[in-house]
Amino acid sequence: MAYFYYPGCSLKGTGASYEKSLLAVFAALDIPMQELPDWNCCGATSYMSIDEKVALAMAARNLAIAEENGRDIIAPCSACYMVLRKTQKYIKEYAHIRESILTALKQAGLTYRGDSVRIRHPLDVLITDVGVDEIRKRVRRPLNGVRVFPYYGCLIVRPKNGFDHATYPTSMDVLLEALGCEVIDHPLKTKCCGGSLTGTLEEVGMRLVYILLKEAKKRGSHAIATVCPLCQFNLDAYQEKVQKMYSESFAIPVMYVTQLLGYALGAQHTHLGLEQHIIPVQEVFEMVR
16 A cells, blocks of 8 residues: 655654654555655644634645545654644534635635545554564564663544554554564653643743653663654753753653664664764664674
């Protein structure tokens, strides 16, 4: 099955290493994927609070383009994934919203029926369509001995996404185990990382970052694995500031699960964006047994 890939804004900017490693993983697994043509910003989470109708129309334009071409959308960014699914749900369940959005799409020369395109997360595709057994068979460089702290964030599991548990997801855990990692079980899998609060209400945002870093450190994590560009940025970029605020040292690499997957599947280092993180990640691979 071929898919459309919806990068959203972040994977073309601060989340560039996510895009690199995702494309490398899907190439290694022979999954045909094409970037959604003429895509636009989904409106993300903040614009929804400013003008919900316009934000929903922006997101719906991407759904209409995908539907016109008859392919499911893979949305790696947690905010994009949530917004696209929310838009699809609102169009289906609320007649006045549907009418408003369809009118806006018509003015742009687009139509949308809403019954054929699925919004998929990479974890869903890897677990459901490819399968853990197939991924395990393709591992070329096992990550034996690497203790990984899987962190899902609060967006991809809410509302219920159909492929994982809303409060105790395990899809990333299963994939990491297939790579040979020692997966660290913990109760903060879906706890908020602070989101945009790190730049608006700094004290609150930093406290949330600190809670996650402290839990990962306490459990002896060699790395944190995530699937959200904002989660990755907060946990990676603010370790030094959190260290000063709470007088506790942190130096935990924060990686996308696709980077670990790509390495294990044999992708070249230059195709995984490993050099783009603030906390160096190379030591994670040097500890492989």
